[in-house]
Structures are given as structure tokens and as C-alpha cells.
Amino acid sequence: MNDGIALDSGDWLDANRANWDERVPVHVASEFYDQSGLRAGRGALYPIEEAELPVVFPEGVGGLRILHLQCHFGADSLVLAQRGATVVGIDFSRPAVRRARELAAEVGLSGRSRFIEANLYDARHALPEPESFDAVYTTWGTIGWLPDVAEWARIVAWFLKPGGRLYFADGHPTAFVFSDRTDSTVLPSFTYPYSTDGVADVVDENYDYADRDALFENTVTYEWQHPLSETVTALLDAGLRLDFFHEHYELPWRMFEALEPTGTGLWRWPEKKWLPLGMSIAATRL
Template structure:
């Protein structure tokens, strides 16, 4: 299969997930955002310490899914555009924004085609949330897209699962940390056939079960952005995850950590914040 075919199969997988994720009381529990008009997603609530004041800024959210993080950026004062290749995800995002009387624009496009889809528009901040890069086969090409979307003097921010974490076997019955998958970007993807997704769906299974993923080392992500003309000013590695990856992780404050004897052994996530020189 070609990369285009892999990406298309992933789109179908995410179209199927979107309806399950957009439930009122399961999935992403969207009713929380309707009941509390000040609520931020856990992801953006953590990231805001890196983002600074968003009041009045034009913000583009790449791979926005059903829009909970996009809505949170709007609630911090940004004028938001969300972009995703899943039409079903964007339908859910538009419905969420309409239900809370919040302005937002949503554009359906593969991330690699974002520059054309947005007619070359540039943004004060381009934002990518958790769980995005693993769906992309070519990180260098991604870096060029990101750089083209950031205005001179603007910035980019991403928080993502750490590529070292993504090498580890998460299906073991014991607590050993064992490398199973490649750390560096590979030509062929890792292909998975799974009927479940990463949130509670009320027992409903995903119908389009096959998906394809790629890992990208920290150096590969860093060089993709710097070779495209961005300047990385922040790179932090984190000891927690937003979701349970290992069965033996400990939940605290709605995040998941390894137990004390392992907590310093493997980074779970990272934040990277480049800017574009004026």
C-alpha cells in the first residue's frame, strides 16, 4: 500500500471513532463543555502554561478531531480554526461549537494539504495536541507544512506522546518495560487491528478497525521543525500521560504515572515550542 492508502484507511478509522467520541456522557463527555461554559480540556489546561496569553490571537489547531481542545483555545481568547481530515470529526466539532454559542471555523483537509486548503493563510499560533504525529508517515514534510502556516514572529506548540514510550510493549502481563517497536521513523507503518478506542464508548466497538502508525524520534521532530526555519525555544519531557498506556500505571489527578520505582526510567510525553523569527 502507498502512504496515501494508509492515510485514507486511517481517515475511515477516525470517521468511525468520531461518532463514539462525540457522545454526551461517554467518549469525550461533551455535556461537560455545555454545562460549564468555562471548562477547558485537560490537555489545554496543562498546555496553557506554555501558550501565554491567547487573547485576540489567530490560532490554527491541526488534527483537531471533535474540537474539545479547539474550544478550549477559544475559551482562552483565541480566534480559532480547526483542521482535520475526518469529516465526521468536524461535524461533531461544529455541533459542539454551535451548542455553546462559540465562533470557530473548521476546514476538512489532510494535514499535508493544509497550506492549500487554507489558501496560504498564516497564524499567530499553530497548535497540535496529543496523539497526532503517530498518524503521519513523513515528519520532515510535516515540519515544512507547520512552518509555512506560522506567520513571522508567530509560534508553534505541540505536546505529544514520547517516542521512547511508543517503542514499549503495552500488552505485557508483567511490569517490565520492554522495547517492541521502532524508535525512528520507518517507511512501512506499524499496522494495528483493534475494535476498541482510548475512551469509554459505552461498550460500542469501532467498525473500521485497521489503522496505521509511525513513530518519530525526538531528533527527527526537532530537525523537521528547525530545517523548515523554526527555532525551538522549549523542549520539556514529562513523566505523565493523559491516558493509561500500561495496566500497572497509577492514576493521580486524572493523569497516569509509572510507579515510583519506574517513574524516572522512561519519559511519557514531551512539549516542544518553536517560534518563527520575524
């Protein structure tokens, strides 16, 4: 549900793009997006993906043609390319796509990767290749920036070959109803509704998960709360078969101050598993 919002233009798209354009140089320079392993020829994904991708792709990703939606500056795209996949990354940020191409050249993977600047909802026009990919990959901080999950799922299905597979991981929608920005000494408190029926939360906040000291000029963003049932139903309606749905009590960024580092690049609750922080889905195009 998107409450009639235009998907190809509008204040939501302009504001979110401007915010992410500013984030690119901050993220490229941050320890959060450490690229040393990639440059050394041994790039790695987060432990959640590393554990699950062999289940989704038991034969490995070598030789697969993979579409990476909302790829940011391409670091994860290039990890997959480094393992033998041919990867096309799409992102709406021009600085992100420019940096992805530069990084691909730096690590010698330009021949296995291509990066396209496009709003996700324009992906069919930017890359008119239906049923041409063995896999679609999209992880961490993606659909919350999108007003229409049903159209996202249809785009995923449109690009996948019959039998092609989706791997998707993101923050858990139950965790996104909480916030602790006003008091870091207690557990997060209920702040946002679980569903806003397609209406955006318009947030004006000078905050970045990768560098908390970073300051931006474009601080307004439009974000959407997508209930779990909305996402799963969208994938089923688009013609995908659900292969697994996993909940995780760890995730790759410090969503709440109460979380503690695991030492593996993830963050978790300090004691009890209060509620799931992340989720992942594998699905197959029928």
C-alpha cells in the first residue's frame, strides 16, 4: 500500500536521494564499511548472509548472474563478483554509483560488475532485461525507504528467471516501532506504529549509523513501516515461493544504544532476546 504516492518522482524521492548522496563519502571513509578485505581479495559479507547464502545457493554464487537492488556504493556487489558471480547493481544515488564503479576498477572487478543509476521503481526501464537473472540480492536498510512493497516484489519477480532465487535481509519490522534516541540508559521505548497504512514517517534527523559524528545538510527523509505480512504477501502475490523466513536477534548496525557488539560485525541484546532485530527471506520464482 502506498496511499497513491507517485513512485517515479516527488518530494519523498528527492529528499531521500539528497540524504543518501551526502552519506556516500561518509560511508566510504568509515570503519563501518571496511573495504580492506575486498581489496585484499577476500571480501566478506556479514555473518548472517555468510551462513545463509550457502543454503540458498548450495552450489555457490560462481557463474550466477545476480541483480543487487539498492546496492549503495557496491561493496557487497563486489564481494559476490569476487566469488565468481556477474553482478549488476542498481542504486538511485549518483555519487554511490560513481564510487561503485571506481571501487570495481580498483579491485579489478569491472569485468564482472556493472552499476546503474536509477530509482528502484524505474529499474525495468533502466535495465530492460526481464527474466535474465539467476538471483536478486538486497540486504539491510532497503524496503523502509520504499513506499510500495508490492511493486518492489513485482520488480524482483520480473527480473528473475523461472527458478531464480531472491535473498533478502533487513531489520525486523517489530524492532522498527521502537526508539531510544532520547535516553540511552534504558531499553528502547515504543515510538512508531507498526503500520502507517502507506503514509510516510517524515523524519528530520541529523544522524548516521556509520558515523555518529557526521553532519548533513539534507536531514529530512521519508520512511515507511512495512508490516511483515505486507512484505511476505507481496512476494507470494508476485509469483515467488517462500523457501525460508528467519528471524535474527543480531543485526549489522547499532539500532539501539542497549545493543552490544558481538565481535563479528553484528550487534545483539546484552542479556535476553527481547525481540527479533533482523529478518531474512529466501524465495524462488515459480
